[in-house]
Every structure is written in C-alpha cells, then in structure tokens.
Amino acid sequence: MKERLPVLVWLILMAVGAWIALFLTPVSTDLTHFLPKKAGVAEQILVEQLRHGVASRLLLMALEGSNESDLAEISRRLAERLRTNDTFVRVDNGTHGLSPGDREFLFENRYLLSPKVAEPRFSADGLQQALDARLAELASPAGLLGKEFLSRDPTGEFFETLRIWMKSGGPSMRQGVWFSPDGRRALLVAETKAPAFDLDAQAGAVASIRDGFAAIKGNRPVELLLSGPGAFAVEANTTITEDAVRLSLLNTLAITLLLAAVYRSLRVILLGLVPLATGALAGTCAVSLWSGGIHGITLGFGATLLGVAADYPNHLFTHVRRGETSRRTVRLIWPTLRLGILTNVAGFAAMLFSGFEGLSQLGVFAATGLLAAGLTCRWIMPVLMPEHIALPDRVVKGLHADEFLGKLNRLRFVPPLLILVAIISITRSGASLWNDDIDALSPVPETRKALDETLRRDLGAPDLRQMIVVTGSDAETVLRRSERLKQILRTLVENGSMAGFDMAALYLPSRETQTLRQSALPKIGMLRRNLDEALHDTPFQPRAFEPFMADLARAKHASLLDATSFAQTSFRLKIESLLFPHGERWIALVPLVGVADAAQLQTALAPDKSLIYLDLREASSRLLRDYRREAVHLLGASLAAIVILLTLGLRSPGGMLRVLTPMAAAAFVTAAVLMRLHGGLSLYHLVSLLLVMGLGMDQALFFNKPSRTPEERNRTFLSLLICSFSAVTAFGILATSKVNILHAIGSTVALGATLAVFFAAMLARRNQSSA
Secondary structure (H helix, E strand, O other): OOOOHHHHHHHHHHHHHHHHHHHOOOEEOOHHHHOEOOOOHHHHHHHHHHHHOOHHHEEEEEEEOOOHHHHHHHHHHHHHHHHOOOOEEEEEOOOOOOOHHHHHHHHHOHHHHOOOOOHHHHOHHHHHHHHHHHHHHHOOOOHHHHHOOOOOOOOOHHHHHHHHHHOOOOOEEEOOEEEOOOOOOEEEEEEEOOOOOOHHHHHHHHHHHHHHHHHHHOOOOOEEEEEOHHHHHHHHHHHHHHHHHHHHHHHHHHHHHHHHHHHOOHHHHHHOHHHHHHHHHHHHHHHHHHHOOEEHHHHHHHHHHHHHHHHHHHHHHHHOOOOOOHHHHHHHHHHHHHHHHHHHHHHHHHHHHOOEHHHHHHHHHHHHHHHHHHHHHHHOHHHHOOOOOOOOHHHHHOOOHHHHHHHHHOOOOHHHHHHHHHHHHHHOOOOOOEOOOHHHHOOOOHHHHHHHHHHHHHHOOOOOOEEEEEEEOOHHHHHHHHHHHHHHHHHHHHOOOOOEEOOHHHHOOOHHHHHHHHHHOOOHHHHHHHHHHHHOOOOOOHHHHHHHHHHHHHHHOOOOOOHHHHOOOOOHHHHHHHEEEEOOEEEEEEEEEOOOOHHHHHHHHOOOOOEEEEEHHHHHHHHHHHHHHHHHHHHHHHHHHHHHHHHHHHOOHHHHHHHHHHHHHHHHHHHHHHHHHHOOEOHHHHHHHHHHHHHHHHHHHHHOOOOOOHHHHHHHHHHHHHHHHHHHHHHHHHOOOOOHHHHHHHHHHHHHHHHHHHHHHHOOOOOOOOO
8 A cells, every 4th residue: 555655646646737737727829928027118019019919910812813803803702701700800902891880980080080181271262172173073983982972071081081091002903902013913901800829710710711712713713812920820830730740640650669669568658658748747737836827839848848758767667677676676777867857857947047937937847847757757657567577588688788888989089079070160150050030930931921021012011020119108199209200201201211101190190180170170150151252153052061061060179089989990909009008108009111221210210219110020039039048048057057966966077077978969069960951040949959968968877877787788778779769760750840840849859869879878887787
C-alpha cells in the first residue's frame, strides 16, 4: 500500500489538474501578453490595431477570369448578398449602397457633417449657383438621383457628406462597380464585425463569401481571389492544422515502430507517454494559477520545449537489467537524471523574471512541466512498469560502447574547435545573427503577400503599416488636432508624398467645427430673402423649397454630434476604431495610404508633439527584437545557474566542461549553419535552440554517468541512441513541413540533436566501467 500511495496522489493531482486545465484555464490569443509590462503608448496601440483595428478587419476580394460584364454583374450580386449578412459591418464595391437608417442619419445631420457648409454657400449668389447646378444635373441621367432630395437639400450637403463616407475618389469605375486599373479584376472590400484573430468568426465570414460567390457565378469561368488579415489567419490555421496532423501521424508511426522494435511491449510504449502528459498538464495548470490563463503561443512553444522529457522514460526502460527491479534501476540513474532535470529547470526558471508576460508564462510552463515529468519518472513510473523489461541480449551486448566511444574520443578536440569556427563564421559573415523582421514569423506565402499588396494598392485600402497617432486629454482636443493635421496631410497628398489618409475627424467634426457650421447657417428671414432672390429667372416654384428652410432652421439649433451619436448606425464601429479613450487620455488614429516619402511626412509632423508617426511593421519588429533580446539575456543568466549546478553536482570543473562543451558546440554550429541558410535566426529558431541545448545537456550527462559494468555502459549507450534517433526522426519529419514555423523548428532541432549526440560521445569520460 505504501508503494501505491504516490500513484494515488498522482492520480488525484492529475484529476484536479485536468479539471483546472479544461474548465478554469482560458486559452488566449491576446497579443498584449507579449508586450513589455511597461510598454509605451506606441506598442500598446500597435497591438490594439493588430487585434481590433479597421484595417485588420478588412477582407479584400477580386473577381477575374471572365469578361467585364460578367465580372460587374457578379460583383453587384455578391455585394448585395453579403450586405444582408450580419457578419459584415459594410461591403463596398463602388455601388454606394447604404442602409436606409444610415442614409437617414447622414441626411438629417448633413449641415453639421458637410465640409462645404459656410456663410457664402447660403447667400443669394451661393444659392443661385447651387440651383443652377441642380438644373444642370436634372438635365442629365444622374439628375434622377438628386431629384429625390432637391426640395430639402438644394445646396447638395447630403451628397457632400455621402462623398466622404463612400470615398468616390477610390478605385477605377467600370459598369458602375470598382475595377483594377487594367480592367482584369472587379474589386470588393468587406469589413467584418469580428477582429482578425477571432478565427471562428473569420472562418464564417470567409465561408459566407465563398458560398455566395459559388451560388452566383454559375458555370462562368470566374475566379474569386480573397485576401486580408482574416483570410490569412483562416488559411494559415487550416494549413498548419492539416500539416501538424499529418506530420504527427507520421511521427507517431515512426517512433512507435522504433520503440516497438526495441521494447517489444505496447504497455512500455504507452507508459513512455506518462511523464510527457504529466508535464504538459502540470505546466498548463501552473501557468493558469500564475496568470489566470495561458496564451496559445505559450502552449505551443512550451510543448515543444518539453521534448527533453521524452528522454526520461527511455533512460529508465533501457537501464533495467535482468533480475533487477525498475525501482532499483531508477535509484541508480536518479542522481544523473536529477541533475539533468534541475539544470533544465534552472535554465527556464530565469524567464520568470522577464518583463514580458508571455516569456514569463513560457518559463513557468517549461520549468514546471520538466520538473513534474522528472518526478513522475522517479516515483510513479517504477510502480506502473512491469517488473522486468527484456531487451534482447544481442542488442545490449553487441553495441560495444567502450570500443566505439574510445574511437570517437580521439576526436575530442572537434567540439571546442567547431565552437571557435562557428563563432568566427557568425561574426565575420557581415550580417546580423538575428532576423527580427516580423515577416520572418509569418506563415503566409510570398505569393499571397504579393496579391494582398496589389489589391490594397488597387483599392486604396490602408496597408496595415503606417499611421499617425493623435493624442489629447479628451475627444474634443483630439478631433481639433486631427482637423489641423488634415490640412498638413492634404498638402502632402497634393505634392505626391502620400496617396491618401483616413481619420475620425473626416466623419465626426469637432464640436468647435460643428458650432462654426451652425453659425454659418442664416436665420430663417435672411434665408427666405436670399432664396427669393436666387429663384429669379429659374423654373423653380418659390414654395418648392419650404422643406429646405424648415430643415435648415432645425439644424441651426440642433444638438451637436459626438461619437455616441453614431451608435445606431453601421458607422459606429469605424468611428470607435479611429477615436477611443486610452487610459486617462484619448487617441485618434490616422491610417495612411501609399506613403512615398516617409522622411518628408515625419518632418511635417515634427513641430506638433501630440502627433506620433507609427510604422506598424517597424514597431512590430522592434517589439520582437526587444522580446528576443530579453530572452537571450535571460538565457545568459540561466547558463550561469546551470554552470553552478553542474559544478556542484559533478564535483569537478572538468566534468562540468565535458557536459557544457557539446551542448554549446551543438547550439553554435546549428546557429551558424542556419544563419548561412536563412540569413539570420528568427524567434522560432531561438526557442528550438533552447530545446537543442536541453537535449545536448541530457545526453552529455548520461555519457559521463559512472557505469558499474560494460553491460550498463552499453545500456546507457543504447538509451542515448534511442533518445537521439527519436528526436532526430520526429523533428526531421517536422522539417519537411511546408509551413515555415514548423519547418524552422523541425530543421533546427533535427540538426542540433544530431550534432549534440556526436559531440557528447566525443567528450564522454573513458574507463568508467569495470568488469
């Protein structure tokens, strides 16, 4: 019963852990976890825009492959269909479709929203010019559209307001819809309610578009091209999931066949999963209790780092000799295994002090998971294992470990020499060791990125890269500053420094501007006199414009608009995404389009300290660089702790060097090779190198473990061969992935694990066994 007590405690803890993981641990995709704890305004805004910004919610569509008439017809029908779908805030294709409620809102508030409202516009001359323009319009086919509003809006303020929202200066128009400049593609853009990182909602939006297109196109040879952050996220998630499942099945098959050939026992193979499962569950629960949830990135990278724990049960299985119980075996290998566990835990524990919550989570997950896996191997596995694991004698006795290692030991100068060569190669390459470009982490293929860039250029959509941040103590201050900025930006657009911009102040004027517009509206008596004078020599009846005068009289005393005034319209989301409170201050975002001269733009903005120019790509890369630098610095602190533990545990500086040198050689040589192949190491490579170092240290410790007999030496050698072959096979298969994330992790670990076992064997201690 006493021997079963640890298992009972373990089962209870596993049950509690499963309950915590399943019901109390939300898995987050919130990128603010990867902001520094003292992040500046720019970094915080960057993440907010990646999560909820208008540009991140845009889905760009192009129709191609048929004649212009077919493309225009399908564009119109698809836009009409999607506008009835609540998934989308708006769908534009140049047909200027607005809901009746939106049109009514803009019409009723036209005198506060129209940028053309000024005193001269309502003078006798101004009214006469407006009436002459309306007469000319009535004589044209377009006049039918204006006739509906003529009696209430002869000055055309509604159409001036409408022009702002619908951006009539956008893409080329053909047959009433947007087309690319070459006429090959009909263009549409849809804005989703959900942010790009809500994969379920984005998948639904993409499916709605594809289903609608399929139902409309019929047998015509038209193709739908879809782009935008949401489409990329859905495609990447599908590709990664399919690839991960396929590769996992291949990995499972390959490793199962390997272990079956060695152990010839399904029970033993399944027992090998126990420490890994325990570690993953313990890591998840620890992070949940630490920070109230776990980030998806932490879960993915943490599970990768737990790969070291896959070696623990193999060490135990292969060291069980005939006539020796697993309990005795685990006691014999425990000092070496314990030192390996403690050094790995110390390595990851340094991340707890990170200024990035995401990095702290990763440290908690890996350290707790490895510790739990090690303790499971020590106290639980011997109880669950069969009393004896019969490895074939011919396998154990036929390895001749001492002879093989003796030959490799002649090459003991190779690992330190290669460390020197790798360092020289890295320093003399002329390139940076690290690639901190955010694009290096993107799983989106280059062809898809090129298509997105083309569609954004043709549509004049924000390119998700450059914007200006306007700050102030309240919304009114920010809107006033935005209006001053508007004049600067229009000058830059006119001289070709940029193609366009967007801002909340275009749609919601400041209260100061609205008050000026109200004061520009004449009193009813003056308006009547001016209108009577303007109506001379026109075919209009004097009383035809009574509704116009009534509307203007109401507008002169109407309540001013603020962001809440748009609450019941589809414009609300756009206003809220461009103008919002941030802590105790207010922020207005000004997305830029087609910036050709960033230097001139920054020079124009320099005098106003309330304006922040933000290059999202540059800011993302800077944030990634800070994240990576902190990880490297913490890794340095971890290595110091590892050196102390190894020196104390091995009680020999020479033994410590025999363990650290192959680990360092594997890491440096792998880094040098990858740098030559890829031009720099990404964050994925860094995380993978941490695993390589963990594997290398584990192998070096066991190569230097004292052995009682040649047979035990052979068993240790067999254990390391199984561990190394399993790691190289698993990650080598992962390296065949078409997804750059999986390929980077797989190729790094496969190469590093191969080098680590050879380097550790070269530096293994000799004459450790006795007859």
